[in-house]
Amino acid sequence: MIGMRDALTLAHTKIRSKRLRLIITTIVSGLVFGVMAGATILVDGMSKSLTEFARQNLDGRFLVSGTPNYYGPVDFNPSDATLIAEVRKYHAAYLAERKAAAKRYGIEYDERSEIQPVTEDTNPNVPAEFRKQINVQSVAWQRYSKDHPSSATPKDAKAFRALVDPLGATTVYEPKNLGHLSLTLLPAGTEDLTTTSTGEPSKEMQTAIGQGQYTVVPNELVAPFIAPANNAREPAQGVPVLLSADDAATVFQKTVDLPKRPKDQAAQVRWFKGVRDAVNGATFVSCYRNDAERAKIEEARAQAQEIAANRGNRDYVQPDLLLALPTTPCGQVTVTKDTRTAELKKVQDNQKAFEQEFNPTPAPRAELVTFQVVGLLPSPGQANSGIDAVLSILVGTNYGFGAVIPSDSLASLPDTLRHDSLFAIPAPVNNDPWMGPMSQDMFIASFPSVEKARTAVASNSCQMNWTPACESMPFSLGAYGTNYLTVDDIVRQLRPVILTLLIIAFTIATIIIWAMMGRVMADSRRETAVFRAIGAKRSDIAAVYVTYSVWVAVRIVIFAAALGLIIAGTVHVLFADRATKTAQLAYAVFTPEPTFSFLGFRNPVLWLILGGIVVMSLIAITPPLLRNIRRNPIKDMRDE
């Protein structure tokens, strides 16, 4: 049997002949793989860089958020006739209760004002058996589902722990979204309820705190972003809060002299640090009003507008219960005049008592809350287009919804500043009639390594969490805090496309190499015949061609790898510095290391592509080789 070195010697003679054909084959086949190799190097480099920033950003912890999926086993069929009949009975009982109560309070009651327990679709295209459906908004259904709770496992913190603990999570956090609190920013501490703006809200009101978007998050999760306490923060003057740099610059524009955010990435880093120092300890106030108080505000405002509209109208009679808008920031509505008759007052009181009996609501309440800025959240720059936009997407951050209140810092405040009545109340739970109680908040799990976090996310993510694809997944998991898995997400979403492209590329390249090898062998039939004549076995001939095939493949691999390196290297040289600055802003990591690199070589896909070329080349050579070695050498000599 011919030795490898000798096979290489004979294969080399083929490399030297038909050079143009070989060069064209190498370039055409290597081009596609080169682009793919380049993309793989880029993706791996970005992934590695994001991981490094994330590691520094949260001290080696990789956070994963989980939100309940809204798809699950359904206990009830809303069109089930038996169920509908049952719910109708509940409705009838409810109406009877309401009638009896109305009679007791001596008030008029019209049962048609109640939400009907069953809706009926008149669309003829809807199958008859589905036209009637239970109305889940109705009191009857709510009462029925309370008596017949869902058998589904609650999607709560316990269920989340049961999911993530086996996956290697070390800690589970429960951040609380305060979006339901209706906290309204009072710019400069003042409030004017007499005018209603119809135009675009002010810049302050467009910020997260202007829109009352707060999330209470354990200190551990945001500790790197809490600035060292300064004189302004000693003693504490309000609820601690972390804002984005943009929000802070907007809200404190008038009180602190802050420049606008520059466009240049390096300048943005300096600007971020400047804003962070300037607003550390600054305070602002927001007002909390509950639904009842907000209703009264609206009523008072409507009265004021009505009175203003009828000024000079002698026939106009003012309401007998006249309300006044508050005159102090976050004050309550006051009654300025009550000329109601005793009988009317009694009827209105009874009506109120009647509603309270069936649907208790808290008394009107308003509370002024002082917040104190204790740090800035990572604030990636806003870019609408170009490479900066791409980089912003890659390194984006998500630390909850809006501004962040560190819960441990909040808990350490004196009672007078803490507002337990607002922040200590549990978040409402969505008691889904079909799928059981579900938290409206997300849960967060901390993993010690990016690999564990990646595995957890990969095995518990589905694109649309209300679809059957998510049936076996109680929670949808995703990267929290920083987008360290963004590249993974992109790759996962693009995986079918990448796989298809890879198959197409390998098929095309195989055909090209097949044709080239076939041609080379056809041209070398005489040579093969001579080799056979001087004693080469079929296996020797095969060894020479297999060596040749591997040699060709290695050339393609080298070309593809070089092209990939050039592509990735060019991107790296052009954009690595900007990406580093963008990542520093996004992750609030301003140390010299890490830096952002677009070069990564650990991805197995890269080696799969390069190794695949060799395999592809061997596949391509097999059919012509089998044909070639089965040929009669005499025939080939005679043909010559």
Next chain:
Amino acid sequence: MWERRGGHVDVTEPGRAPSSAGAADFLARFDGDLEAAIAALRAAAGTGTPATTAPIPTPRRPARPRSGRALIDVTDLRKTYTVGRQKIQALDGVSLTIDEGEFVALVGASGSGKSTLLQLIGGLDKPSAGRIVVDGADIGRMRDAKLSTFRNSTIGFVFQFFYLQPFLQLVTNTEVPGMFAGTKRGPRREHALSLIDEVGLTERAKHRPREMSGGQMQRAAIARALLNRPKLLLADEPTGNLDSVTGATIMDLFEQIRDESGTTVVMVTHDEEMAARADRTIRLRDGLIVPQEVPA
């Protein structure tokens, strides 16, 4: 005994009378002294210097007796080719024996079956019927791999168009059969260089075929054929692509090989003059050996 006349050889069987009187005269005067014979020829031409284009009469050599040990034994060999729907009987019952150390020329017109016979003896093709024994092995019954090994170790091939690897140096070209034999690189290279030296191409050892003349390439091909020290050298029209002078040097080389190593040489040729250099000529016509005329 072998005889020549005027550079054209019709009969090579020992004892057969030459048909040309001029040659007979020359041969009658030839006593084995080559230099004297050449001088006599020059004198006869009256120039003192022989024309380079004119064939130099090859001197009579002493008759080389057959060894009696058969290296090749062919019995009732038949080979039929099918071309389209037509069957061509290339060989139609050939039987012959060639001894060890014999130099045999196969001659005949195109399509006579001489090359087919050479290829069958070389194990490059399978006979349709009959038996071929080479060095005691029935090569018609050998499996492909074993036959390849046998060819590699026992038979050397020389082709009309040399078939050297254009991108390999002469020394590497010479080594190719050793590559297929799996011999070690060092001794193989050493042996290849000695063979190159023997065929007079030492200066060309590092040259590539395109840098050499046809004769040099054929000598290189012969060196390649000899690398594995074969017992049998098969040459298919080895001088067909060479001028007569160069062809004669190739014949010299074959004789030298036969004489020095006892290698059996079987050569297919159209060239009667070259055939005359062989110990024996076997003539084929229509797939059969033409019976030899026995002198009265």
